[in-house]
Amino acid sequence: MKFKIHILYTLIATLVFIFSSTAQDKKAKELLDEVTSKVKSYENIAIDFKYSLQNLKENINQESKGNVLLKGNNYVLNFMGITKMFDGKKVYTIVPEDEEVSISNFDENDENAITPSKMLTFFNKGYKYSWDIPQNVRGRKIQYIKLVPISPKDQRKEVLLGIDIQTKNIYNVIEIGKNGSKTTIVVNSFKTNQPISKNQFTFVKSKYPNYYINNLD
Structure with missing residues (x-):
């Protein structure tokens, strides 16, 4: 009799766990959908962020800052001294240190290609997701x-996506690698619908008179 009761308790506990996990996954999906909807509602987005990479095994500890301006499919990304710009047709990679500009066609089938949707809604494809812990960060x-x-x-073990519950904007992204590395991006500033230049995403060759233009296509 005790054995049967134990089995019954185990079964109930298992069912409760399954139900709870399903409910949490549903909550996670609903929150991610809200984030996606919010991102798509903005005319443009300007983000300043902090980047850090840690790997204790390899004794790596790097930090850097960057910023990105997004509008539709167009973007300008400044990170680690390099500017990457997409005007809707071509990708321009500007490297001041080498005085070089690389120009390439955008391949939408390239999984590694950067797009605004991948930057802020990357989580919609290729992941299993679940509800995790809440934290209080400066209120x-x-x-x-x-x-x-x-x-x-995929070389990443898991990704933790931090979402501001009030604004439904991404606060940070923490990637844990299978090799023990930890990459963190924290959004320091998230501004939307900013006044921007008509030619904000247009590459102007005359601004780089001494640069080598490397046309890759």
Whole structure:
């Protein structure tokens, strides 16, 4: 009799766990959908961010800052001394240190290609997700969603996506690598619908008179 009761308790506990996990996954999906909807509602987005990479095994500890301006499919990304610009047709990679500009066609089928949607809604494809812990960051409630890559080839073990519950904007992204590395991006400033120049995403060759233009296509 005790054995049967134990089995019954185990079964109930299992069912409760399954129901709870399903409910949490549903909550996670609903929150991610809200973030996606919010991102798509903006005319443009300007972000200043902090980037850090840590790997204790390799004794790596790097920090850097960057910024990105997004509008539709166009963007200008400044990071680690390099500017990457997309005007809707071509990608321009500007490297001041080498005085070089590389120009290439955008390949939408390239999984590594950067697009605004991938920057801020990357989580909509290729991950299993679940509701994770909440945190209070200087008075802001940040809810974390755990993302686990589906592809076994992915070198990331998991990704923690921190979302500001009040604004539904991304606060930070923490990637844990299978090699023990930890990459963190924290959004320091998130501005929307800013007044921008008509030619904001247009590459002007005359601004780089001494640069080598490397046309890759």
